[in-house]
Amino acid sequence: MIQLFHIYKHYLKGSAALEDISMQVEKGEFVFITGPSGAGKTTLLKLMFLAELPTKGQIIVNGYNITRLRKTALPFLRRNIGVVFQDFKLLYDRTVFDNVALTLAVLGIPKKEIKKKVWEILKMVGLQHKLNALPIRLSGGEQQRVSIARALVNEPAILLADEPTGNLDPDLTVDVMKLFEEINIKGTTVVVATHDKNLISTYRKRVITLEHGRISEK
Amino acid sequence: MIRLIERIAYFISTTIKGIKTNLYLNAVTVITIAVAFLILNIFFMIYRNVNSLLGEWKGKIKIIAYVKDGVNDQQIIIIGNQIKSNEGINSVKYFSKQDALNEFRKELKGQDAILSGITQDVLPAYFLVTVKDSIITGKAIGKVVSFLKGISGITDVQYGEGIAERISGLLIIVKMLGFGIGGFMLFAIFIIVSNTIRISIFSRKDEIEIMKLVGATNSFIEIPFILEGMIQVVAGTGLSIVLLYLVYRIFMYKLHQNLGSLFVNINISFISKETMIALLACSALLGFAGAFASIGRFIRQSY
Numbered sequence: 001m002i003q004l005f006h007i008y009k010h011y012l013k014g015s016a017a018l019e020d021i022s023m024q025v026e027k028g029e030f031v032f033i034t035g036p037s038g039a040g041k042t043t044l045l046k047l048m049f050l051a052e053l054p055t056k057g058q059i060i061v062n063g064y065n066i067t068r069l070r071k072t073a074l075p076f077l078r079r080n081i082g083v084v085f086q087d088f089k090l091l092y093d094r095t096v097f098d099n100v101a102l103t104l105a106v107l108g109i110p111k112k113e114i115k116k117k118v119w120e121i122l123k124m125v126g127l128q129h130k131l132n133a134l135p136i137r138l139s140g141g142e143q144q145r146v147s148i149a150r151a152l153v154n155e156p157a158i159l160l161a162d163e164p165t166g167n168l169d170p171d172l173t174v175d176v177m178k179l180f181e182e183i184n185i186k187g188t189t190v191v192v193a194t195h196d197k198n199l200i201s202t203y204r205k206r207v208i209t210l211e212h213g214r215i216s217e218k
Numbered sequence: 219m220i221r222l223i224e225r226i227a228y229f230i231s232t233t234i235k236g237i238k239t240n241l242y243l244n245a246v247t248v249i250t251i252a253v254a255f256l257i258l259n260i261f262f263m264i265y266r267n268v269n270s271l272l273g274e275w276k277g278k279i280k281i282i283a284y285v286k287d288g289v290n291d292q293q294i295i296i297i298g299n300q301i302k303s304n305e306g307i308n309s310v311k312y313f314s315k316q317d318a319l320n321e322f323r324k325e326l327k328g329q330d331a332i333l334s335g336i337t338q339d340v341l342p343a344y345f346l347v348t349v350k351d352s353i354i355t356g357k358a359i360g361k362v363v364s365f366l367k368g369i370s371g372i373t374d375v376q377y378g379e380g381i382a383e384r385i386s387g388l389l390i391i392v393k394m395l396g397f398g399i400g401g402f403m404l405f406a407i408f409i410i411v412s413n414t415i416r417i418s419i420f421s422r423k424d425e426i427e428i429m430k431l432v433g434a435t436n437s438f439i440e441i442p443f444i445l446e447g448m449i450q451v452v453a454g455t456g457l458s459i460v461l462l463y464l465v466y467r468i469f470m471y472k473l474h475q476n477l478g479s480l481f482v483n484i485n486i487s488f489i490s491k492e493t494m495i496a497l498l499a500c501s502a503l504l505g506f507a508g509a510f511a512s513i514g515r516f517i518r519q520s521y
Contacts, residue, residue: 049431051521072436074521079433091425093239105228106434108221150432 001027001158001189002048007057009043009213017043019213021057025191027157030184032200033193035210041193044210045162048191049081050074062157079107082151082188086163088143090135090150096122097131100149107154121153125179141172148179152188159183161192165199177203232442233449240418244450247414251407251454252461255497258403259462261396262489262497268392270487279359281347281377283366289343297371301345306362308348315343342373404504407454411447411508418446419516426517436517440510447509448502455501459494 002025009018018040025031033041046052047059050066059066062080069077090099097118104114122128125145127138135143144164151159161180165173177199184190194200200207209216237244285297294312301310313321318341323333349362359377366375419426429439466488473486489497 051431053521071518071521075430075433075435077433078431083431089424089428089431091428102428103432106429106432106438108225110220111224154432 001025001029001062002191003060004044004047005058005060007044007047007059008055009040009047009052010055016213018047018054021210021213021215023208023215025189027189028184028187030180030190030203030205031192032203032205032207033191033210034195034197034200034207036195039210040213041195041210042162045083045160045191045193048158048160049078049083075106079154080157082154082156082159084144084147084151084159084161084164086166088135088147088167090143090146092134092136095132095134096127096138096146099135099146100153103150103154117153118149121149124152124182125149126175139172140167141169141175144168144172144176145179148176152183156188158189158191161190163194164192165194165196173199229441229445233445236418236422236442236446237449240414240421243414243417244446247410247450248454248457250410251451251501252457254403254407254410255455255458255501256461256465258400259458259489259497260465261399262493263462263466263486265392265396266489266493267486269389279349279377281349281359281363281366281375283345283347283369283372284374284376285343285345286371286373287342289371293371294343297369298345300369301347301366304362304365306349306358308350311346313344313346315339315341318343345372404500407451407501407504408508408511411451411505412512414450415443415447415509415512416516418443419513427520430520439517440513443513444506444509447512448505451501451505451508452498455497459489459497463488 002023004021004023007018007021008016010016021040021044033044035041043052047054048061050059050069054067057067061077064077066077091102094102100118100121101114104117109117119128119131122131125148127142127145127149130138130142135146138146144167148161148164151161159180164180165176168176173196180190180192181203283301285294289297298310298312301307315338319336319338322341326332347362347366349359363375363377366372426439466486470486
């Protein structure tokens with residue numbers, strides 16, 4: 001589902017964020033990417049949905065070489081990838097419904113269908129009763145669930161999560177991980193970047209460890 | 219079809235939301251554009267009125283070609299035909315010595331005493347020539363005059379020397395001023411719109427980032443911003459037309475109130491409907507260009 005071949009990422013200042021990364025994530029797999037802060041986890045994830053371009057190397061996602069993708073084709077790649085961030089990236093002047101509906105609105109899906117799908121996904125993350133609430137009124141865990149709902153409402157083939165439990169207490173972390181496992185069982189490929197060792201030891205999944213921008217698979 | 223309608227509704231509601239988010243900024247922009255267009259519109263009005271005034275003057279430019287004494291009727295016909303053969307000539311009318319005296323009498327009506335003793339022999343016969351509008355530029359009318367002077371049987375040619383040059387010179391100045399002011403105003407409005415949209419983009423940066431993240435196409439993100447820019451300029455132009463109309467009504471009222479008897483025949487016209495439509499269409503284009511310059515650059519720079 002995701003293949004990286006000899007990926008290098010250097011920033012302008014000359015520092016190397018990633019050095020010769022080659023890895024593969026199978027369809028329907030659940031993978032942790034871990035490593036200390038600054039190891040390159042976020043950069044690696046960003047390359048997978050082309051928020052940034054690699055300096056060198058090839059990335060194949062869902063059968064497409066995304067490093068050779070034209071900019072105009074980028075939105076269509078992203079429609080197959082849901083992304084969850086540590087800081088949620090919600091729109092705080094919009095309701096929970098509007099935040100989640102945005103993913104479907106950009107696809108031109110009819111309003112009626114949007115309503116149905118948003119309600120279903122919010123029910124799945126346990127927030128159907130907060131449909132009209134503003135995100136600012138929600139707890140950190142609830143906000144993260146809204147961002148997960150936004151990432152999943154389009155039923156993407158891949159879910160990328162960057163430190164999704166970084167701002168959550170242990171109970172809420174369990175809730176979020178349960179959600180990820182559920183969607184993984186339904187067939188979505190899940191890649192979670194985290195530096196939380198407890199999380200990795202609790203959930204027995206394949207782990208890819210990064211150190212100083214290089215890979216050391218355990 | 220439903221999808222299309224819903225999409226249009228989405229763009230309109232997003233545009234309105236965008237305007238509401240930066241309501242103060244949008245209001246200031248619309249007023250600034252209205253003031254800029256007001257200046258431009260005043261100029262259009264001046265141009266229209268000066269032009270129509272000049273048009274009236276143009277029609278009054280006449281050339282008189284005096285005929286040598288002793289030229290017979292047959293020769294008169296030949297000279298008349300020769301004059302008509304010039305492409306710049308609009309009309310030719312022959313006045314015999316008797317006609318010339320009659321015309322003179324008409325002009326001096328009520329002062330017949332002055333004309334007592336004057337016979338038709340005193341005044342020369344002449345051709346009254348009018349030229350086409352396109353000829354009223356200094357050089358072209360000069361050519362027609364020398365053509366007339368060159369015809370045998372014509373002794374002298376008189377015309378409002380200098381007037382034609384001055385009229386065409388004034389028209390050129392008015393036009394140049396129009397292009398200058400117009401060009402500068404359009405450029406200024408372009409900059410204003412593109413900067414307002416830039417601020418609007420900045421205040422909705424997070425939203426744009428998230429929209430890109432969930433797979434929105436560039437045009438989907440751009441359209442509401444472009445509509446916002448178009449609405450700003452069209453609203454500004456509309457407001458400027460309303461303001462100009464108010465200024466025009468007040469000016470006409472004051473003019474007739476204070477100088478009524480003097481200016482009873484002066485008819486100052488408001489900018490034409492065609493100009494208004496053209497202005498609104500140009501503003502829509504200008505809004506499009508200004509907004510597109512900002513959002514297009516922003517969208518294409520980021521991944």
